[in-house]
Amino acid sequence: MSNLVILPILLPLLTGIFLVFFNSKLPVVRMITKVMVIVNLIAVSTIAYEVVQNGTMVLKAGDWTVPYGIVLVADPLAMVLVVTANIVATACAFYAFHSLDEQRERFYFYPLFQLLIAGVSGAFLTGDLFNLFVFFEVLLIASYGLIVLGGTKEQFRESFKYIIINLFSSILFVTTVSFLYAVVGTVNMAQLAERVGEVEQGGILTTIAILLLVVFATKGALFPLYFWLPKSYTVPPTVISALFGALLTKVGVYSILRVFSLIFVYELTFTHQLFIILAAVTLIFGVVGALSTNNIQLIVAYNIIPAVGYMILGIGVFSTTALAGSIYYLVHDMIIKAALFLLVGAMAAYSGTSDLRKMGGLIKHQPLLGWLFFIAALALAGLPPFSGFVGKLLILRGAFEEGHYTVAVIGLLTSLLILISIMKIFIKGFWGEDKLEKVPNISIRNKVMPAAFLLFFTVLLGIGAEFFYPTIQSIGDQIIDPINYIDSVMKE
Template identity: 50%
Template structure:
């Protein structure tokens, strides 16, 4: 029963190990990977249901009680993120079957795909700050391999930069954890919340909080720590890029959301104000990049940065409404960034280029592709009733409630400029004279794209069904004692 909490980690871990033994049997690799993702998806759905019906789920590894042992915890936020991870992974896996190439398949692509999910799901469900670091490393080690598979010059160059940045980030993470343990004497996040409250958020703890913000800001690509993202995310093949765009930066954002609502929330006058300022700068930088480029991948990459800024700004406000908006937007953005990268991948497959100046008139040969792109553009911009609307609306309302008119205007303007940045792909690439490509069959590549877009539309129009789950997730962030009591059984 309670092993539901372990399954999202155990299933991909066992699968990743098994796949190593099928190096030359690509069909078996595909079949095992697909079955594993489907089982993980089923386990994720059951986990969401159990958390909704029974409350926060905990699992003490080795029967050592918290805070002494390793604890896995799933509140509604964690459960929803694990579910969304499974959905994104399923779509990217299906796309990989047709687009990743035989060479990469024979060099353990599907195995490291599964190892990446171990790290992501573990980060979402761990109740221990040190094991958050461990799962980060599992995720990053897998991402290094996925990034370099194929061995092009650009991939090798960007992998070196990506690895260097993350080695520095990991070193800072260990230092931050060490200082936090030295001050509080514990690593369990629920117990840390109690100890920090007892000690008071002194200047030492504020410095530690800022250090964690730097670490997670590097992972999540917050200004000015986003510099590694445009190059590193430009290099990998489309399904890897879609997986990275949907999941990796979101783990960093989740870590900020968890630690700055559970641990470092007792004195928000500096830490959360700093997060708010950095979020505004992140939005502005992301918008400028998205508008300036006429390269398909770079436009989408800078839109990732915009979304990170919007989500973290909602976190910085620390109100029930803003946190609810951040959760809404985080979940939908995981899906939308993945599907946008998959769509861009199809366009590049057809045209052979990322340069928007070199092709046009795609809608004449691919009307379905064009209108799918149009739907995604509206959703990214937060146009009602699509999925991006409700999250931004709640964050803007919370900003106005706090008297932050300028910040609310920035968020609203970012929606218009995001729409412009994506619509210029639609208007320049799909309309106009047919040039720069020869029609190619797309076929099965449409399947994961349509799957994710349908889910996104349902997420927007089915808001009354989904909102109770988001409200429950928000309630734990607003009242940390719910989390603490569930973990420590107090």
């Protein structure tokens, strides 16, 4: 059964390689992509069910004992995120069929798309830090190809910034992993947790922890290392923006959660207090950016940043309640960001502009798009009964319980400002004077339905919170006490 752990990586990787050879036959490529995203979603959902029911599954490649071989660990946290990533991938694949022009499709969009999903899944499942670096590079290589797809001037300008900052963080990542190996003699996460506990986390290990935080904060767009994100995530085609906004920063957040709840947990007064400060500033600067622009895609892109702030706040508080909130919010945000990017992409395609000042009255022409956007806006702001409310409630309750009143108040105020920033699109774009010079003779139904598919899950996570919460709560308990993770990996 443990051999199934490789499937979330292997299926998209082999599919991507296979699609390269049929790239000139677009109907075949689309059909294979359509089938394989569904097959992969079914496969990862089955594995996730087994893990939740029966416990962590560990694959030791070649039966090499820890720490000598490659280890993949499908614990409940990893599998929940892998399933969510594949839900997003399924929606984005169907959106791509009806939004990308043939030129972009022929420039290997679908193989790069599959490679990205393989890299994201691998980052969630890997059991050692060096392979985390490897999977980061896999997903980044795919993202480098995707961000320049189409070759516009804006794409090249923003992709240069994106690639340079990620190359720098990758160099720092592999260098820091080398330092850590020199100090404790392993890069396996479970063994690192044991050895860091044995040698006690002194100054050198705390310094290494901070260097890793810089790496993950860069990839996760935490203050002050978020400057590269907003424009970079709006210049490629909409489906690529949705993939980036939903998945890439979340891998950085997951890495912070995993490393600073499993390995570096012996100097909480320093590292986790730093998280709380960074979370507060990230919340403020992110929402200010969202309020400052009239570009609908930029508003959504800027709203990625305060969401990261909420998740980091939960990690910094480091209570069972707050951690459960961070996980719930992480799942919610992956889904809602993808949905919002797809919805604003449909708005821009129909109205012919991304400038909110040139929009108005769209509700008369596209009522389904308008009301779906309204639901997505409420979910993003964290209003009940949607999933964002559950995650924020747990995070802020955990902050109040642990005495972090100032940052909790900042979180509450930020929620209000997020609502204002996103409702601005609904009020100005869908209501008011009809600014369309003529009604476009295009159908966006096939672009709206993938977003509706994603919104179904955010509503389900909100209304069905009583059903899902016990699983998320148990994941929070395991993060606080990671002995189950360590024993599952270290046993012979």
